[in-house]
Amino acid sequence: MARAATNRRKTINTILAWSVGLLIFFPILWTILTSFKTEGDAIAYPPKFLFFDWTLENYSIVQERSNYMRYLWNSVIIAGGSTLLGIIIAVPAAWSMAFVPSKRTKDILMWMLSTKMLPAVGVLYPIYLMFIKLGLLDTRLGLVIVLMLINLPIIVWMLYTYFKEIPAEILEAARMDGASLKSELLYVLTPMAIPGIASTILLNIILAWNEAFWTLNLTAAKAGTLTAFIASYSSPEGLFYAKLSAASTMAIAPILILGWFSQKQLVRGLTFGAVK
Amino acid sequence: MGKITLQSVRKSFGDVHVIPGIDLEINDGEFVVFVGPSGCGKSTLLRLIAGLEDISAGSIAIDGLDATHLPPAKRGLAMVFQSYALYPHMSVRKNIAFPLKMAGMDPAEQERRVTHAANILNLTNYLERRPGQLSGGQRQRVAIGRAIVREPSAFLFDEPLSNLDAALRVSMRQEISELHQSLKTTMIYVTHDQVEAMTMADKIVVLNAGRIEQVGSPLTLYHQPDNVFVAGFIGSPKMNLITGPTAAAHGCHTLGIRPEHLDIRADGIWEGRVGLAEHLGSDTFLKVDAGALGTLTVRATGEVGLRHGDVVRLAPQEGRLHRFDQDGKAIRG
Amino acid sequence: MATKASRSAARLMMAPAVILLLGWMLVPLIMTLWFSFRNYLPLKGGDLGFAGFDNFIRFVTSTSFWPAIGATMTIVVGALVITIVFGVLLALLLDQPMWGQGIVRILVIAPFFVMPTVSGLVWKNMFLDSVNGLFAQIAKMFGATPVEWIIDQPFPSLILIVSWQWLPFATLILLTAIQSLDSEQLEAAEMDGAPPLKRFWYITIPHLSRAITVVLLIETIFMLSIFAEIKMTTAGAFGTKTLTYLIYQRVLESQNVGLGSAGGVYTIILANIVAIFLMRLVGKNLDA
Numbered sequence: 001m002a003r004a005a006t007n008r009r010k011t012i013n014t015i016l017a018w019s020v021g022l023l024i025f026f027p028i029l030w031t032i033l034t035s036f037k038t039e040g041d042a043i044a045y046p047p048k049f050l051f052f053d054w055t056l057e058n059y060s061i062v063q064e065r066s067n068y069m070r071y072l073w074n075s076v077i078i079a080g081g082s083t084l085l086g087i088i089i090a091v092p093a094a095w096s097m098a099f100v101p102s103k104r105t106k107d108i109l110m111w112m113l114s115t116k117m118l119p120a121v122g123v124l125y126p127i128y129l130m131f132i133k134l135g136l137l138d139t140r141l142g143l144v145i146v147l148m149l150i151n152l153p154i155i156v157w158m159l160y161t162y163f164k165e166i167p168a169e170i171l172e173a174a175r176m177d178g179a180s181l182k183s184e185l186l187y188v189l190t191p192m193a194i195p196g197i198a199s200t201i202l203l204n205i206i207l208a209w210n211e212a213f214w215t216l217n218l219t220a221a222k223a224g225t226l227t228a229f230i231a232s233y234s235s236p237e238g239l240f241y242a243k244l245s246a247a248s249t250m251a252i253a254p255i256l257i258l259g260w261f262s263q264k265q266l267v268r269g270l271t272f273g274a275v276k
Numbered sequence: 277m278g279k280i281t282l283q284s285v286r287k288s289f290g291d292v293h294v295i296p297g298i299d300l301e302i303n304d305g306e307f308v309v310f311v312g313p314s315g316c317g318k319s320t321l322l323r324l325i326a327g328l329e330d331i332s333a334g335s336i337a338i339d340g341l342d343a344t345h346l347p348p349a350k351r352g353l354a355m356v357f358q359s360y361a362l363y364p365h366m367s368v369r370k371n372i373a374f375p376l377k378m379a380g381m382d383p384a385e386q387e388r389r390v391t392h393a394a395n396i397l398n399l400t401n402y403l404e405r406r407p408g409q410l411s412g413g414q415r416q417r418v419a420i421g422r423a424i425v426r427e428p429s430a431f432l433f434d435e436p437l438s439n440l441d442a443a444l445r446v447s448m449r450q451e452i453s454e455l456h457q458s459l460k461t462t463m464i465y466v467t468h469d470q471v472e473a474m475t476m477a478d479k480i481v482v483l484n485a486g487r488i489e490q491v492g493s494p495l496t497l498y499h500q501p502d503n504v505f506v507a508g509f510i511g512s513p514k515m516n517l518i519t520g521p522t523a524a525a526h527g528c529h530t531l532g533i534r535p536e537h538l539d540i541r542a543d544g545i546w547e548g549r550v551g552l553a554e555h556l557g558s559d560t561f562l563k564v565d566a567g568a569l570g571t572l573t574v575r576a577t578g579e580v581g582l583r584h585g586d587v588v589r590l591a592p593q594e595g596r597l598h599r600f601d602q603d604g605k606a607i608r609g
Numbered sequence: 610m611a612t613k614a615s616r617s618a619a620r621l622m623m624a625p626a627v628i629l630l631l632g633w634m635l636v637p638l639i640m641t642l643w644f645s646f647r648n649y650l651p652l653k654g655g656d657l658g659f660a661g662f663d664n665f666i667r668f669v670t671s672t673s674f675w676p677a678i679g680a681t682m683t684i685v686v687g688a689l690v691i692t693i694v695f696g697v698l699l700a701l702l703l704d705q706p707m708w709g710q711g712i713v714r715i716l717v718i719a720p721f722f723v724m725p726t727v728s729g730l731v732w733k734n735m736f737l738d739s740v741n742g743l744f745a746q747i748a749k750m751f752g753a754t755p756v757e758w759i760i761d762q763p764f765p766s767l768i769l770i771v772s773w774q775w776l777p778f779a780t781l782i783l784l785t786a787i788q789s790l791d792s793e794q795l796e797a798a799e800m801d802g803a804p805p806l807k808r809f810w811y812i813t814i815p816h817l818s819r820a821i822t823v824v825l826l827i828e829t830i831f832m833l834s835i836f837a838e839i840k841m842t843t844a845g846a847f848g849t850k851t852l853t854y855l856i857y858q859r860v861l862e863s864q865n866v867g868l869g870s871a872g873g874v875y876t877i878i879l880a881n882i883v884a885i886f887l888m889r890l891v892g893k894n895l896d897a
Contacts, residue, residue: 014707020699021716024776028719030743031731043741046750089629092622100619108627110888115634117884119834121853122873123637125644125860130636149633156626172328173361177375177422178349181618187374191365210724212837217861227837230726234841241735248727259722260715263781330612347614 028252035059035245042241058246067221071229072250077140078215078225079208082147083155083201089148090155091197095189097156098163099171109160116153120213131218138222143215147208154207155200162196163189202262209255226251278339278430278462279304280325285334287320287486294320295486297334302430302464302479307456310466311473312483312509318466319434321483325464326432327351339429349378354423355432358439360415362407362422368394369403372421379426393421396455413444420455430462437472449475470510474498482506504604507532513561513573515598522569523599528607532598535561535575540582544589548572550582564588638877644870652864664871673855680764681851685832687768688775692828693821695772696779701813703780704787714784721777729841732770733759737842763847770838775831779824786820787813819890826887833880852876 022029033049034042041052062068097105127146128137136142166189174188190197215227230251233244280302287295295317302308310318323329325336327348335344343351354375363371372393376386394400397417407415416436423431433452437445453476456463467473473480474494482489482497482505490502494510501507507515515532523531540562548566562574562582574590582588599607645664648657668674703714720728736743737758745755758766790813798808834853843849845858856876860869 010706010708013702013705014709017702017705017707017713018709020702021713024773025716025719027728027731027736027773028723030735031727034735045741045746047743047746089625093626096619096623100615102616102619106892108623110892112626112630113888113891114881114884115630117830117880117887118634118638119853119873119876119880121834121836121856121860122877122880123641124857124873125866125870126637126640128861129640149629152626152630167359167361169357169359169361170363172348173355173357173422174363174374174378175328175348176326176353176355177426178378179374180349180378181615183378188363192363206722210722212725213834216726216837216840217857227724227726230724230730231837231841233730241741244730244734248731252723252727255722255724256719259718263714263718328612347612 028256031245032249033245034241035249037242037245039240039242042245058242059250062243062247062250068229068247068250071224071226074140074219074223075209075225075227075251078143078147078223079205081140081144082151082208083204085144086148086152086155086204087159087197087201090152090159091190092185094156094159094163095185097160098166099168109157112153112156116150120150124217127214128217137218138220138224140223143219143223143225146214146218147211150211150214151204151207155204158200158203159193159196162193162200165196166192199262202258206255206259206262278302278428280430280462280464281337281340282325283335283337285321285324285336286332287317287324287329288332293486295324298486298488300481300488300491302462304462305460307453307463307465307476307478308481309473309477309479310464310481310483311468311470312489314468316483317486318468318483320486322355322432322434322464322466326353326355352426352429353432354426354428354430355434356416356419356423356436358435360407360419360436360439362415362418364407367404367406368399368410368418368421371407371418372399372425375422375426389425390421393424396424396458397421412440413448416440416448417451420452424455424459428461430464433463433465435467436465437467438469445472452476471512474510480510482509484509500606500608501532501598502606504530504532504600507598507600507606513575516570516572518569518572520568526597526599528599529602530600530604532600533572533592533596535573537593537596538572538574539591539593540574540576540580540588541591542589544591546572546590546592548588548590550584550586550588553580553582553584555579562588564590566590641870641873641877644866645874647867649866649870650864651866660867664867665874668868668871668875673850676848677850677852677855680849681833681853683764684767684771684835684849684851685829687764688771688832689825689828691768691772692775692779693824695776696783696824697817697821699776699780700783700787701809703784717780718777720773721775721781723774725774725835725837726841728770728774729838732766732773733842737766759842760847763843763849767838767842767849770842771832771835774838775828779828782824783817783820786817790816822890823887826883826890829883830880830887833876833883852879 035058036054036056037048037052038055038057041048044052097109131137131142134142136145170192171184171188174184179187209225210227212227215225216231219225219228230247233247282298282300285295285298285300286293298321310321312318320329324331327343327346327350331344335342337343338351338353363374366374369390372390373386376389390403391400394403397420399414399417399421402410402414407418410418419436436452437448440448449472452463452465465472465476477494479491480494480497481491484505489509490497490506492500497506497510501510504517508517511534513535515534516538518531518533519529523529546566546569548564548569550562551565551571552563554561557579558577560576560578560580560582562576562580564572564574566572572590574588601607646660646662648660648663649655650657699717703710703717707713734742739745739755739757742755742758744758748755756762794812794816795808798812803811835851836853836857839845839849839851839854845854850858852872853876856869856872859865859872
């Protein structure tokens with residue numbers, strides 16, 4: 001807006017926007033608050049908003065559940081591993097498509113996108129069967145592979161849109177300066193693309209961390225992630241609000257923080273560059 | 277050394293023949309300018325010489341050695357790009373040293389050459405800055421510096437001044453010319469600006485639709501254009517090209533006369549009415565509507581008291597007429 | 610625009626990604642197609658032979674098929690309407706000058722980062738529960754009878770949860786689109802005498818139409834396959850068995866792989882119809 005808004009209008013906007021924002025955020029806020037309550041306070045009527053006996057007891061109880069750390073660790077390994085693997089495969093592919101485009105580049109990109117749209121449930125059994133045959137069921141490796149594959153199109157696309165913004169002349173200059181293909185990727189492209197690569201990594205960690213369909217259907221106690229850990233609270237433990245809240249808070253906190261950092265890149269990643 | 281020979285070089289993108297076949301000899305130490313309208317293939321030709329594109333047929337030799345299939349890095353050429361193509365994540369020092377680092381040169385020698393180049397180009401105080409912190413002219417100098425340190429056998433410039441403002445363009449033009457004087461290395465320079473071509477070149481190559489229209493020194497092209505295209509392209513304002521009975525009377529299809537070779541005289545043979553008058557102080561450009569001859573541009577020296585609507589008589593200077601045949605070729609003699 | 614050497618290098622570097630995705634797409638797809646024509650019952654001895662089109666016919670004629678289509682449509686359409694309408698309004702609001710814009714943005718985006726199992730469970734237990742849920746408690750405060758949301762109002766409940774998760778996505782994308790609107794266009798319209806509502810209708814909405822379509826298509830694709838939200842709340846009970854959930858039950862719970870695969874083929878076709886429209890839009894953008 002070129003014009004300065006009047007203060008009154010700005011005040012109204014602010015009040016309105018903050019109310020809506022807080023309303024939308026409220027379920028998360030309520031979960032976080034409840035995680036610090038005793039079970040009694042959590043279901044007290046009338047509900048206690050801030051004035052209750054703050055306690056960390058729920059966190060220690062949840063952590064003491066012998067397997068919490070394993071689920072957390074699985075989440076870290078699987079989200080990180082699948083993203084890293086995806087990046088390693090996607091960087092060269094995106095480089096090729098951005099800087100050595102051919103007539104088929106566009107078709108390949110579109111086709112990659114189409115694999116992302118394959119409904120998971122349509123291929124659930126074949127994957128399940130292969131996992132049994134290959135001994136991958138309920139293993140971290142299996143889930144790393146599947147999550148890498150489902151997110152690979154997004155990784156390639158995001159990197160492609162970032163790489164496209166790097167002028168081809170700079171890479172040609174490097175070639176003129178005597179850089180080999182390896183040096184070109186290592187000394188010129190990668191350093192220039194670091195912000196793009198970083199936000200791609202961030203978004204994909206978020207997607208992998210929150211993935212539910214394959215995680216719930218292909219893992220159990222051994223390789224389950226926090227998604228599965230929370231699912232185990234469905235009932236009757238879900239009725240222990242404070243503990244459910246503590247577990248939920250621990251599961252979503254890391255990703256909320258990462259997500260806030262990557263919000264600007266989110267649009268590009270999730271719309272495949274269709275909205276800028 | 278920097279002698280470059282192109283032999284029937286052709287380039288096609290699919291069915292599009294960008295360059296249908298070019299033979300060209302560039303001598304060591306020459307300043308050669310490729311000039312032509314946009315899309316004429318001049319940049320493609322430069323990129324073929326650089327090795328950034330494969331040639332479809334023909335051969336390129338550098339200093340007598342066949343370079344047709346050599347990768348860019350092995351040709352011993354350096355290039356300055358239109359966008360400068362500086363590495364934004366490296367300091368000026370690192371940008372300039374990059375080709376030396378790639379060549380695996382000893383760090384002390386790298387340092388010596390970078391310092392030397394920075395001295396020549398007045399960049400000594402900016403060596404630790406990033407390209408983003410430099411002005412357009414300074415970036416241009418860094419790009420040149422990166423080319424100089426390699427001590428290449430030839431420099432390639434791809435429209436290097438087109439991103440600069442008018443004043444800076446003039447001074448950079450002089451700097452590049454001076455650089456050529458002191459280095460005496462072959463330079464190939466691509467531009468669409470015929471003023472740059474005229475002021476800088478030892479030899480101009482005029483390109484049109486992927487073909488060479490004429491090769492020659494600036495004044496050769498000015499005085500003896502081989503064809504209508506070159507006649508119209510070189511010189512500003514453009515040469516007047518007259519067709520019809522007047523041309524036929526001179527025994528040609530097209531008659532050319534440069535604006536500066538038309539005198540306003542009471543005994544002039546052509547009559548016309550002044551349309552637009554552009555007063556530049558040093559010169560006055562007049563657009564004269566001369567009936568059947570069409571609109572003629574006239575360049576008069578100094579201030580002329582003519583205005584819109586005035587009737588003038590024009591006399592073409594003796595021996596300054598250019599005659600072209602049906603195919604646009606110059607008729608000489 | 611490159612040399613032969615770099616082109617062959619490019620092909621080599623693209624190969625791993627292409628081969629992996631090709632395998633990931635084709636192998637399971639062919640297997641699903643194969644199973645869909647077989648009587649495949651792992652618990653009753655495995656592959657019991659060719660079934661022709663039986664599975665396809667049985668899947669669409671079973672009593673649960675049309676309810677599943679209805680449930681899917683209800684949730685997808687309901688959540689789409691809510692997220693897009695409120696998304697546009699919210700994006701317009703967030704585009705206005707205000708204090709603490711960055712913080713409000715963060716508040717609004719947050720639900721998108723909550724994993725589906727968490728949002729399913731938290732909503733079901735802490736908000737929609739008829740005894741201790743916050744909604745029930747608020748109802749009690751006003752003297753109303755608490756509603757057994759998940760059981761009596763399963764669709765509004767699910768639509769609420771799904772919309773809450775996807776509203777941030779819609780808002781964020783629409784906000785990005787609004788911010789790319791050239792303010793000079795609006796100023797020109799203002800100079801031309803267009804009042805605010807008309808400016809919104811004739812300038813802003815057409816400008817947003819592309820972004821709205823993108824949101825519509827992407828959300829449709831994701832919402833057609835929502836799973837964890839249903840598993841965590843109704844587990845497919847109370848009529849909320851969507852197509853995805855129905856197939857999941859056929860395949861993994863009752864282990865009728867042939868029948869489930871036939872259903873899978875249907876969803877793949879359905880998703881592809883939506884995908885074609887989305888890809889066209891994205892493809893157009895690639896050319897630009």
